[in-house]
Amino acid sequence: MLAIRAAKLFDGIGPELVERPVVLAEGGRVVAVHPGGSVPAGAELLDLGDVTLLPGFVDTHVHLAFDASEDAVGRLRRAGDEELLDRMRAAGRAALAVGVTTVRDLGDRGYLALRLREETAKDPTAGPTVLASGPPITTARGHCWFLGGQAEGVDAIRAAVRERAERGVDVVKVMVTGGDLTPGSDPFHVQYSHAELLAAVREAHRHGLPATAHAHSAAGIADAVAAGFDMVEHCFFVTEITDESDETDTGVDYDRRILDDMARLGVVASLTLGALPGGPPPPPRIARRIPGLVAGLAAMREAGVGVVCGSDSGIFPVKAHGSHPYSVVAMAETGFGPLEALRAATSAAARACGVACRKGCIAPGFDADVVAVAGDPLADITAVHAVTAVLREGVRVDPDKPQQGPAGP
Numbered sequence: 001m002l003a004i005r006a007a008k009l010f011d012g013i014g015p016e017l018v019e020r021p022v023v024l025a026e027g028g029r030v031v032a033v034h035p036g037g038s039v040p041a042g043a044e045l046l047d048l049g050d051v052t053l054l055p056g057f058v059d060t061h062v063h064l065a066f067d068a069s070e071d072a073v074g075r076l077r078r079a080g081d082e083e084l085l086d087r088m089r090a091a092g093r094a095a096l097a098v099g100v101t102t103v104r105d106l107g108d109r110g111y112l113a114l115r116l117r118e119e120t121a122k123d124p125t126a127g128p129t130v131l132a133s134g135p136p137i138t139t140a141r142g143h144c145w146f147l148g149g150q151a152e153g154v155d156a157i158r159a160a161v162r163e164r165a166e167r168g169v170d171v172v173k174v175m176v177t178g179g180d181l182t183p184g185s186d187p188f189h190v191q192y193s194h195a196e197l198l199a200a201v202r203e204a205h206r207h208g209l210p211a212t213a214h215a216h217s218a219a220g221i222a223d224a225v226a227a228g229f230d231m232v233e234h235c236f237f238v239t240e241i242t243d244e245s246d247e248t249d250t251g252v253d254y255d256r257r258i259l260d261d262m263a264r265l266g267v268v269a270s271l272t273l274g275a276l277p278g279g280p281p282p283p284p285r286i287a288r289r290i291p292g293l294v295a296g297l298a299a300m301r302e303a304g305v306g307v308v309c310g311s312d313s314g315i316f317p318v319k320a321h322g323s324h325p326y327s328v329v330a331m332a333e334t335g336f337g338p339l340e341a342l343r344a345a346t347s348a349a350a351r352a353c354g355v356a357c358r359k360g361c362i363a364p365g366f367d368a369d370v371v372a373v374a375g376d377p378l379a380d381i382t383a384v385h386a387v388t389a390v391l392r393e394g395v396r397v398d399p400d401k402p403q404q405g406p407a408g409p
């Protein structure tokens with residue numbers, strides 16, 4: 001039995017921290033959490049010192065197959081499957097090193113994330129636990145079509161969902177609106193009819209799978225909610241700015257009725273805030289939207305919409321693999337505060353991803369996925385950057401420890 005000792009512990013729910021915790025783990029699971037620091041006889045002590053233990057982070061939105069370069073799409077399209085899988089292994093290890101012990105991959109090519117899921121299930125040091133959608137379902141030449149998930153019409157969409165269920169995906173992802181990453185795609189435009197979206201959700205639910213919608217615009221979010229999606233990715237209610245000189249146009253148009261529907265129906269918003277510091281300043285169209293986005297997030301909180309924390313790692317250099325702590329900090333700093341941000345990155349994220357009984361909490365029966373940070377992240381959220389140790393399923397996987405996973409590129 002392993003006994004992990006620290007100064008404080010956030011169990012994933014809080015609000016109080018446990019003082020002088022000892023977490024007992026055996027066979028990869030937590031068996032007990034004792035306050036007060038006493039270690040049972042015969043246990044192997046891992047004293048992490050003056051740190052706070054948190055549940056390993058559950059990142060609800062990553063793209064392991066994108067390499068976070070300036071040309072992430074081009075580099076993906078030029079890579080063969082084996083080379084791509086090697087990059088995905090490295091991306092997974094980068095996430096694990098900052099305390100992300102579970103990732104939900106929402107867009108790979110050729111179901112490669114399912115191969116990685118198998119590898120990391122066998123070896124906790126090889127990367128995080130992987131949950132995956134496979135290639136997102138999209139229209140012909142629609143958003144991220146090059147990942148291979150093109151399907152149009154009710155029958156083709158049902159078949160596409162069935163194929164994913166047979167492959168063993170953990171979630172079905174549909175590109176409800178276009179996106180910025182794909183030339184020729186319009187993030188404000190809804191790609192599918194109501195009948196098509198309904199067919200996707202019903203088929204996913206028939207197979208016991210949750211369905212998540214990529215949607216940027218209010219129209220896309222409303223259509224996703226009306227079709228019964230369980231979750232909306234991004235969910236920022238952005239609108240097209242047609243006239244840059246019109247200063248009354250904020251580029252954001254959140255709709256309180258849609259937010260109320262989301263809260264009432266339990267549709268979760270998977271927010272993809274935050275970025276690495278030091279990047280170029282945001283382009284004017286994005287900068288102009290920031291006040292509206294912050295107001296929209298406040299309205300979301302007021303309406304009681306469930307929120308979880310995703311990074312969208314991989315798509316741009318400022319969204320590097322391992323940037324997830326910046327998403328947690330951004331959530332706290334855009335009005336959610338440290339407690340809600342930490343829940344959104346742990347227990348709430350695990351619940352939304354369907355792994356609530358294994359991940360996101362430090363409690364008996366849960367996987368012993370633990371991250372240790374210097375300081376108290378409830379007092380100062382930036383403590384999540386100061387990771388001193390990471391354990392996945394009870395195995396220490398710190399970045400400075402030698403990794404035994406498959407060799408990277």
Ligand SMILES: [Zn+2]
Pocket residue numbers: 061062063106107312
């Ligand atoms: Zn994404």
